[in-house]
Amino acid sequence: MLAQIAQKASRSAGAKIYLREVERVIGALMASSEFWGVITLSCLPVNTVAEIIKELIAEGLVVQKDHSLELTPKGKGEAQVREISPLADGACKACAGRGLDLSAFNKLLNTFREMVQGRPKAIFEYDQGYVTPETTVARVALLAAKGDIKGKDLLIIGDDDLVSVAAALSRLPRRVAVLEIDPRLIRFIQALADSHHLEIEIYRQDVRKRLPAELCRQFDTFLTDPPETIDALELFLTRGLAALKGPCCAGYFGLTFAESSLSKWLALQQILAAKLKVAVTDIIHNFNEYVNWDYLLESVRKDLSFVQVNPLSNWYRSSMYRVETVEGSYWENLDREDLALYPD
Ligand SMILES: [Fe+2]
Structure with a gap:
């Protein structure tokens, strides 16, 4: 039964879906009755989960009641037989699974939360979706724990998460610079920097253009949260690497299961190892929690009513990668205006 569901879901998804993935979705449905919650728990791409649930409903294993999803007696029976x-x-x-003691950062969190209340809304044009204030401050705490921020020069590439503000406010870094394309965010960061006497250098920059010469080989640490296509991930990471001083510097970025299949995870890991030549030192599961954004339902499929439901709580998470440069890491700095980074 479940193997057939995997087969049928594969056909409509146009990509192989495995029995184990169907079992994972059923396991997630035993813990959450909400489509978005099932994605978080199953650690599978949005469309894979949608196709599997569509088939589970068609086969009578799941029933949709208003906005919630429930296993039917038949579905529960199948779960029992398969020991799911x-x-x-x-x-x-x-620590919300981050593995960090944030107690030294409570005051920073309170101030930061207050400061960013009027922040610009996330917009589709730049594939935005920002993290919770707790996450932004946890990033500062993580960099501090790894020795990547105190007395160091930090570059943020794309900053709708306002990490530059929290970092500067912590007074830990020696230098904070931001590359950002969205004029609303540039104005917002600049206004906070002015009103709170923070030293933040802001550069309006399309990441497809090569890094300005004055930013090359200048930084100890970069942090970015790119759109999740291989082109975009690779491009943002190469910009970060070009900014680093050399070996023993660190880069941080997020990667989700919701938008990236394991094939994409592997493709990226191959790029990290073979092309960019950086070592992955940490992958912290679900480190980054994102605030639900307004354009979600416009950007997902409209043919399934269980998908067209507003999430009840924050559901989108990403793992935090930390990479470190070694002798021979990639640092070329080429214009790449041929790449399309954002959804159209
Ligand atoms: Fe803990």
């Missing part, structure tokens, strides 16, 4: 258990989040409640 509910997928729990399982994260440590004290």
